[in-house]
Amino acid sequence: MILKRSTLLLILMAAAVSIALFVVKYRVQDLDDQLIQLNRQYSDSRQAIHVLKSEWAHLNQPDRLRGLAERYLEVGPPDAERVGSADAILDALPVREIDPVIGAPHAAAPDAPKHVEQASVEGVQ
Numbered sequence: 001m002i003l004k005r006s007t008l009l010l011i012l013m014a015a016a017v018s019i020a021l022f023v024v025k026y027r028v029q030d031l032d033d034q035l036i037q038l039n040r041q042y043s044d045s046r047q048a049i050h051v052l053k054s055e056w057a058h059l060n061q062p063d064r065l066r067g068l069a070e071r072y073l074e075v076g077p078p079d080a081e082r083v084g085s086a087d088a089i090l091d092a093l094p095v096r097e098i099d100p101v102i103g104a105p106h107a108a109a110p111d112a113p114k115h116v117e118q119a120s121v122e123g124v125q
Contacts, residue, residue, distance in 0.1 A: 003011075058064075069075065083089075
C-alpha cells in the first residue's frame, strides 16, 4: 500500500515539529538553569554587600576611630606651639606685587626666597 503524498507530508511535518519541540524544551531548560544560577549569584552578592556595609558602619564609628587615633596617632588638638607664630606664617607666604606694565598682581617664582623677590621688584621700579 502506497501512502498518499499528503499523508507522507503530514508525517514529515509531525516529525519536524516534534524535533523542534525537543530542541526548544532543552534550550528552555538550559536557560532556566542559567536564570537560577544568576539569581543565586545575585542573592549572594546582595548578602555580601549587606555584610560589607555592616562592617563599614562598624569600622567608621566615631568613638572607635577616636580611640584608635588616640592610641596610634600622636595627634592632638592644635595649639599655638604646633601652628607657629603669625610672623613665621606671613614670612612663608610669597610676595605678590602689582606689575606696573599690566596693572595686575604679579607673583614671583614660588621657589625664590622673600629677599630675592623684593630685590627683583625693587629693581623693576
